[in-house]
Amino acid sequence: MPKCNSCGKRGLFLKIEEDTGLCLECNEQFAKTGKVLTEKITQAKNAATVNTEPADIVQNCKDIERFGNELIQLHRRFKIEPSNELLDLITTYKKMGELAANQTH
Numbered sequence: 097m098p099k100c101n102s103c104g105k106r107g108l109f110l111k112i113e114e115d116t117g118l119c120l121e122c123n124e125q126f127a128k129t130g131k132v133l134t135e136k137i138t139q140a141k142n143a144a145t146v147n148t149e150p151a152d153i154v155q156n157c158k159d160i161e162r163f164g165n166e167l168i169q170l171h172r173r174f175k176i177e178p179s180n181e182l183l184d185l186i187t188t189y190k191k192m193g194e195l196a197a198n199q200t201h
C-alpha cells in the first residue's frame with residue numbers, strides 16, 4: 097500500500113511522488129520551502145561571481161552555506177536524502193569563503 101515517507105499517511109489510492117516518496121500535500125510543502133531556499137542560494141552564488149571585494153564574497157559564501165544547511169535540514173524533516181550536488185556546493189563555497197577571508201587582511 098502506498099505510504100508517505102514523511103507524514104506516514106497511507107492508502108490504496110494515495111498518490112506518492114516517485115522522486116521524493118512524499119504524498120502530494122507533503123511534497124508541495126517541501127517543494128515550496130525548497131524553492132525559496134534554492135532561489136536565495138542562486139542569488140548569493142550570482143553575487144559571489146560578480147563581487148570583487150573579498151569581504152563581500154566572504155558574506156556571499158556564508159549565505160550560501162547557511163541557506164544550503166537550511167535546505168539540508170528541510171530534506172531531513174521530510175526524510176529525503178540531500179543530493180551530493182547540494183553537499184558539494186556547500187563544501188565548495190565554504191572553501192571559497194575561507195580563501196576570500198584570507199585576502200581581507
Ligand SMILES: [Zn+2]
Pocket residue numbers: 100101102103104105118119120121122123
Ligand atoms: Zn505526507
